[in-house]
Amino acid sequence: MDVKVEPAGGQMGGAGEERQSTRIQSINREIILEAALEVFSIHGFRGSTVDQIAARAAMSKPNLLYYFRRKQDIYRAVLEGTLADWLAPLAAIDPQGDPVEELRRYITAKLDMSAQKPAASRLFANEILAGAPVVGDFLRTQLKQLVDEKAAVVRTWVSTGRLAPVDPHHLIFMIWATTQHYADFDVQVRAIMGSQVDRPGFREQTAQAVLTLVLNGLKPRP
Structure with a gap:
């Protein structure tokens, strides 16, 4: 009704x-x-x-x-809402915070979003695969500006010895790819993992595995 x-x-x-x-x-x-x-x-x-x-x-x-x-107006509004939700945790990274904890919070937030809104992740992936006809300008301007800003934060953390040496842009790309994999390739994950995907604790196990791999590689070496 x-x-x-x-x-x-x-x-x-x-x-x-x-x-x-x-x-x-x-x-x-x-x-x-x-x-x-x-x-x-x-x-x-x-x-x-x-x-x-x-x-x-x-x-x-x-x-x-x-x-x-028009349908185009609905599509644009959906994508804009998705981008606003996804970029909020990246924008919230605090340059003054503990680097490992800031990245832990960001990765956890991205994994939660992938689990809670897999359709949004798949929609965005399809937009990118199509050449980003709707959000291309946004990617080249606002997104680039935000990513460059946070890359500068990571670069400072590395230069002051608070993180192990890492290329900041590729770190961000890797976080995106890893966290969104569980939404974009849900069919593949389920084909391999079977009923484990729907068992209690699977999301927590996923988060722990991803965080361990990423953060252990980023912690400063003695």
Whole structure:
């Protein structure tokens, strides 16, 4: 059943009604974006339709189009939300913090995101494999700026002896590849690991293995 929305161009009855309308709009947008994420991650951008997204969101197509004019607008909004979520832990790396603990927190956050939102990771991977037609400008500007900034932090940690020598950009690439593997290649992981994937403790074991390999290699040598 559709969540009721006011018609475009309708009159608001007052501040309370406007706040209620805004809350409903926010809820509906989130419903649409969650549904779109699932549809896009399965069918890709070209194979997905607004009708499929509306059906997954349990909305009528006209109701959905009240919020997003085109499929392209929905796709961009989903990708922008995914990038905002993923980059927050990277941006939060504290130059003044303990390097190993800062990287431990970052890797753990990325593994949690891969486990909790595998569809988002797969959608982003498909966008990159397609040549990043939607987020290419973002990758070359905002993402590059953030990664360069955090690479400079890692470089300082290395130069002051707080981390073992490592190329900071390749370290970040390796963290991305390792943590997102469990989402992007879930079918392969399940083919090899079988029912272990769904057993209690598997995520914790995964995190411990990844953290041990990465952090032991980064700890300063005597």
